[in-house]
Amino acid sequence: MTARRNARPSVKVGAQVRFRGVKWQVVALSGQVIHLVGPDGGGEAVLAGYLFADPGFSVIGADVPQAAPQWGLFETAPATAREKAMAWQRHVREVECGLAGGPGSAGAVREHYDPERHTLAEREQAKAEELTALGFGRVSRTTVQRMRLAYRKQGLWGLLDHRTTRSSSPTGRSDERVVAAVREALRRRRGRSKGTINGLFPLINQILEDQHGPGTVPVPSQATLYRLVTTLARPGELPSGPVRQVPASVEGRAFTPATALRPGEQVQIDTTRLDVLALFDDGRLARPELTIAVDVATRAILAAVLCPSATKAVDAALLLAEMAVPHPARPTWPDILRMDHARALPHQRLATLDERLAGAAARPVVLPETIVVDRGKVFVSAAFTAACESLGISVQPAPPRAPTAKGIVERTFGSINALFCQHLPGYTGSNVTRRGPDTEKDACYSVAQMQDLLDEWLVHYHHRPHEGLRHPMMPRKALTPNEMWAALVAVAGYVPVPLTGRDYLELLPVRWQAITPGGITIHHRTYDADLLAPHRGQASPVAGRGGKWEIHYNPHDVRQIWVRLPDGELTEIPWIHRDHVHRPFDERTWQHIRTQAVDGNHSDTKQHEAALADALDQLMRRVTSGHATTTERALMARTAHRPLPPARDGDHGTEAPAGSPAQQGDAGNDDSIDDLDNLPDDDPSPAPATGFGLYNAHEEADKW
Template identity: 30%
Template sequence: MDGEPVTKDSEWVAKLRVGMPVVFDGEQVFVQSWADGWVQFVDAANRPVTPRPLRAVVKAIASPENPPPASMLLHDLDDRLSDTAIGKRDYHRALIRYIDTGIAPWQGDNEKPSRDVDPDVIHIEGKRLAAIARRIAEHDEIPYETARKRVSRAIKRETAGPTATVDGRYTRERRKNRDADIPALVEKFLLDRVFDPALHTQTQYLEFRLWLLGTAPDITKPPSERTFYRLVNRVHKRMPHLKTKSKTKHGTEQAPKQSFALRHLERPGSLWQIDATTSNVMLWDPKDRTGKARTYRVTLVKIIDSATRMIVGRSISEHSSGVGVVLALADAFASMVDDRETVTVDGRVYPRPFVGIPRALTRWPIPPRRLITDNGKDFLSNFHVSQLARLGCEVEFARVRDPRAKAFIERSFLSYKTEFEELCAGYVGGSIDERGLHTEALLTWDQLWERDQQWTDLYNFREHRGLRAELGRRISPYQRWAELVGETGFVEMPKWENEWIRFLPTFRAKLRKYGITRRYELFNAPIIETLLRTPGASRDGYWTFHYNPSDLRQVYCFDPDGTAWEVPWVLRTEDTPQFSDHSLTVLGGQVGDLTLRRTEYQDRMLQLLIQWRADDDLIRGGRSELSRTDEMNAVAYERLQALDSGTVIPSDMDYDLEELLDQAGADVDADSDDDLDDIDDLFGRFA
């Protein structure tokens, strides 16, 4: 047949094989030979049977009665086909009908075919197929060559039988080319790699191929990437823990065993839990800050009382830091002496359960006995631990890789995320599959903080499901606090006197006759000379000072009798603008290439600071030399200072130190009775 055109008969002949089984009228026979358009058969006993025409044989082979070995799934093919597959199969059948009868797919069954495609008129097969391709190209508006290829493919698929007219995945045996041990090997691979870092999909597949070469070298045909991930998904459904991140896997495996020794806390303040979390709400910064993006996320620190589940402390900062942790603790204590505000819930006025940043009970203040925290560097800082020691609060560090020790605060973060953050504009979630509906950064940090305050009020007044499960009744954290206070009592907290200063960061500096230095900045006041002249005031010549990171125009110190003093920057004037550590860092970068003496450097810094503030109103309203953390800390310390009734002695005041100290000692006894009366009035307002 060399040199002859490939006709339909020649294509069918190419499909025949000696010994191929064929079923005619329910009886199975086997192909023996074929020639001149006829096929000779033999039966199972090798006896010759009646020959049959080639066309009849090929149609019988393509019928459902003669499924080839790869099409054993044809019996329920119609039930398993998708809508798309059914549409493709129906179009194929209509195209074959077009080739056999000349009736186009867009024609009805009773319509007559066109003369140029009618098999009864045009007997030359190639000419008729070319005409069919032209009509398909005109109707579907496609190139002629594309239509010609479509006709040729339809003929080949019809010749191959039903298995070729649909997607091969519907008819092929899926396990034909896959080793039976592959599913077990995939599971073993995942178990062996349980603590490995999470890999990209393609990387994980290549890692499996490499692992397979060393584990099962006898497997010559590994699964495809698609099959591999299908098997991986099956394993993950049975063992979901294998799907978690590597860090979580390590933590779960290395976490200490549960002791089952539950704490039964019956007193508010017996155990507080503190932790920090990154907000899932993207914020917008309306001010232009050097080197800072306009969108960012803040860190929230919260404190919760274990006995009542009440949030008693909060703070906000741009980055997690020891100052942010201490601010949460400081405001929790500050709120115990602040009775200036109330909260309205459903039209009813209550004494605000916690006020400011953060807020806690003012009617029944109870300081904590113990604070449980994790082992992060912010909570292990000397600043934080020393503040706890000063307040008489024991610190308990949670066990490593065991979040159950702080279960209440961890669960409150989940409530905060699902009940508050997901409803805020700019919610971005913890991963890409948790994005909110409105991810555009819209809120500023103070707007978010105000909304968080309102939500926290509702949280402490609403029914708490954890308390309901524990007590068997509907009760809010605020009501639970009030009930336990009735059983255990509360502590009378005196008003603050310069207590806010003690919550500021500290540094120790050498006392010199010209003052003290911090970051090459000079501070001086008469109290420095007094401390130098007082015998035994400072044994090593150093003294502890407090500073506000957001306002370095002055620092503070306490004398041996506890009186607070202000120590100003030596170049401070009435017009000196507020500056911070961040301002010093920015300024240091601007003059870092110069060689200036200390006084020249300070003069230059003052000129620059005045120049920055002397710009036009538009620029000054749009720029800020404070970092976001400085700005948040400044607001927090201003609120703390507003609660304080102490007096700081200014540096320019004329005074006699001995006379002041004698007068202060004489007034202690006289003022103590008045202070107690004030406390009685403070806690009797809501009685």
């Protein structure tokens, strides 16, 4: 009996191998170490795994091993073709070793196929004559030899009649020039509104004429063109497809899920409209806009802010500060929602690092390392990127039209709508087909009330098991975001980040203005204070700005600005008529007042500005009393619940001006400004600007 054929080659003493493109000889084996001698007599000891991993490694003189059987492909062939291939396998084995079952199988060797009595060529000729007699057709010795070599290289897959396994072309026998024209027509329409398939036919004809000349390429029938368009179109391109299409961003692009191994390694931020109606301050019912930040490692919602109108760049910048500080627990919340009662969180160990956690809500606190945003103008604005740079955060824009790049935050929006919004009055559903007939009548919560409900629900959310969070030691148990945070904090550590009121001011947008003898003038508003006296008419020490001074402002409340004086600190400068206007207003509201003002003699600029301030106050009172126009109500709704407090002067060791909000901030801790509308007409006291809409930022700054 001959030795077994097609066995795996082996490396043994005396064998020659090819390694690094050079022929070596094996001289010794010591455990996993193989000692080689090169053609120049030099020796080298190589680990077996390293030797076998070399792309050019081979055992010289060894038989080529038979390929592993491709059972998956083999099963795709018709049954008759598989049966014939199995029959050929038995005949090929008998030619090679004399036994139909292969080397070592049971049975007797037939006389014509005995390797000890007949050569391989004689055995192949005998098999050809036998197969011809059995009805395999006219089989020659060359055919037997070809099948034997195919079996040696490809196994059973090589013995199949591949005419039965050929895949048909999706375009059939269509002219390649017509196929190219159809692809080009689909490419040109991509990204535009969808039309009918028949609407593509004129474009296809035009492309053929432009590229090959009129009448050069025969145009197939409409049925053929229809079949080509249907076959070549990508998912979501056909107008007859389902309403929910595959996003165009995933076409031709591999999808890689986002992974992170520590809290804050990657945070995804996005904005969307909630599927619930809220009552705005102007009496309108509309869907508020929600901006959230989700930590990839823990699936924790680090910050969530509701806005009545479109999110501004300053809103996104302030969202960063919300992530880095503990969220205080409300007095009405159950104890289980407080961090000191949450068993999943390492409260005692963390409290030694940050005493504020004693009264904090049971939610993770994370400072992001990298933030993934879309390419919306809010997130690529100078205010947002400057805020990230000041906090040491890297901004990673997602690829264009690629919602899967922020799949986690997109999915979190769905969870909020399904777990939170659908249980609120005024829920609209995900589309008009799921909306109730009396949704507008059910809506009863304002944006501020909905924000309070959302803050409390978020604490419950972090106690809810998440199927995407698994511990390596407990892979079958779904962890909550709090449990995952606790597990990763033990590995990554916890470093509190001090954020003061001054840090919030640094996150505001910047502009450059001159300090004139009359103060600082911006859009016909004058900002002035006694502390500007030494700097009136003086150039700024900042070179390259033409003598202008650095000004920080809040787009939602232009009643005050902050100027950076030579001491390097931001100092608040109020509008000279701030005491006369008791509610925040933005630039759009101010421009509306200016356009509605009666034309007259504007030579006296001070009197004109005072008249504008009085008109602005009257507008706010009309909105409060319900007598404002639709345009006026819409203007004032944009600034509702978005005040920004100034920094505590105690943060940088300077005295606050008398009557400034820095001194009045201790008067109360109300986060809302709704009560300011009910002030009597003769009350001249200015409105204290406190709170970010979520918590008191002054008290927050003092705790650091």
